[in-house]
Amino acid sequence: MINRTDFPKNFVWGAATSSFQIEGATTTDGRGPSIWDTFAATPGKTHNGDTGEPGCDHYNRYNSDLDLMKELNLEAYRFSTAWSRVLPTGRGQVNEKGMGFYERLVDGLLTRGITPWLTLYHWDLPQALEDLGGWTARDTVHAFEEYTHVMSDRLGDRVKHWITHNEPWCTAYLGYQVGHFAPGVADLKKGIQASHHVLLSHGLSVPIIRENVKDASVGITLNLWPVHAAGDTSEDQMAAKRIDGFSNRWYLDPLYGRGYPQDTLDILGEHAPDIASGDLAKIAVQTDFIGVNYYMRHFVRHSDNADRGHIEFVKSDLERTDLDWEIYPEGLTELAVRLGSDYQAKAIYITENGSCYDDTMIDGQVNDEKRRKYLELHLEASSEAVRQGAPLQGYFAWSLMDNFEWAEGYSKRFGIVHVDFETQVRTIKSSGKFYQQFLKGDVLD
Ligand code: FCB
Secondary structure, eight states, rough: OOOGGGSSSOEEEEOOOHHHHHHHTTGGGGGOOOOHHHHHHHHHGGGGGGSSSSSTTHHHHHHHHHHHHHHOOEEEEEOOOHHHSSSSSSSSSSSSHHHHHHHHHHHHHHTOOOEEEEEESOOOOBBBTTTTTGSSTHHHHHHHHHHHHHHHHHHTTTTTTTEEEEHIIIIIIIISOSSSSSTTOHHHHHHHHHHHHHHHHHHHHHHHHHHHHTTTTEEEEEEOEEEEEEEHHHHHHHHHHHHIIIIIHHHHHHHTTOOOOOHHHHHHHGGGGOOOHHHHHHTTTSSSSEEEEEEOOEEEEOSOOOOTTEEEEESSOOOTTTTOBOOHHHHHHHHHHHHHSSOOSOOOEEOOOOOOOOOOEEETEOOOOHHHHHHHHHHHHHHHHTHHHHHHHHEEEEOOOOOOOGEEEEEGGGOOOOOOTOOOEEEHHHHHHHHHHHHHHHHOO
16 A cells, blocks of 8 residues: 655645636626637537536635544645736736735645645636637737736745646647637647747746746646557557647656657648747747656557548556556556656656546535546556656646536546535545545555
8 A cells, every 4th residue: 555655754735626627706806808708608519518517616605614624634725816816807907806805815825834736827818808809819829928027926935836828739729729728719720829928928937937936836737648658569659749749748758848749740741830039949949847747658550541640548457446547557658768768857847647537426525536546556556666766756636626627517526525516515525534544644555
């Protein structure tokens, strides 16, 4: 059984959420609409037409949620700020009521001895900016600089851990290339251009944070997958390399100063992004850490179908979660080791890891044994990464509580705490109790 003592003493332990998924209160205190409000209100875009209301009503219940974090023995909490709460149209005058919420949240964390880890962008772009082209428009990069300045100027005396973006691949690919997520645009060139702008906005905002927060630790969070070939022909290997290019190296290479991967640019051809001179140097700005959201691996082989880029995603015979995601804890170790050796990452934090299961409440208890096991296996994989020399320095469970799971609405649960969305009652699940005990340092066997 894995124990906390298997990890270095200063390893960071926490749980994560994001603004749109938990806050609710989408029209309260002057919050402006975001692309997720618009998208969710569009028929057919989310499961059951679910929207950001009620979320977990965290905007009103943050105090008791902070107590819950303390009860779980969390030492760090990763959350995101909603851009349109603070700057309702994305730029200009600060909405003091919205800012006040984040000030109270941060103060409440600090009072309880929990370290805030703030993510500036977890997908909820102000709709007013989308109306001007969203992430396909270069000017959004400058709006993001303004927003970064406002947040780091106001909270930098208390928040020292900053993440610019959460999962640029999802913003760009799911949001602008295939349109499964907000804003629902499906256009290859736009998706690729959006990815470049997101990375550029990261590069430009890091120095702003450093300027406003002298002792800041700054990074970006990527969703990464090990990509394995499901066959042993050279064509299968090439298929895996292509997917690794689009999903992993497209982001890692420019962030670590290598520019976009040539093999991926070659495939993109005329769809390659427009890059202004100096952009790549800005994207390659030094950071203090890389955040990794790890859920699963990709298993692919060559296909004769040219429409899908000659790629077939294959289902292995390993177990899968209720979102049909393969359970592959070794992938976490593999990624951490790769980031240390191939990219010389200084520090790595698992900023999200978790599993989706359809829980049942029996006599007031949620016995989510499968989620508990998933957590345990991934803690073991984290410890193994440290043992193999990867600079892994922390782990955040996704998620603190069940929430609005994007296009899946409230139908998919990831929390270590159960939320009844009708009554907003929170119940710590078995997985949460396991994590609570683990964090307490009890030796488990
Ligand atoms: C990640 C997202 C997070 C959550 C999990 C399940 O891609 O960052 O908000 O939806 O997946």
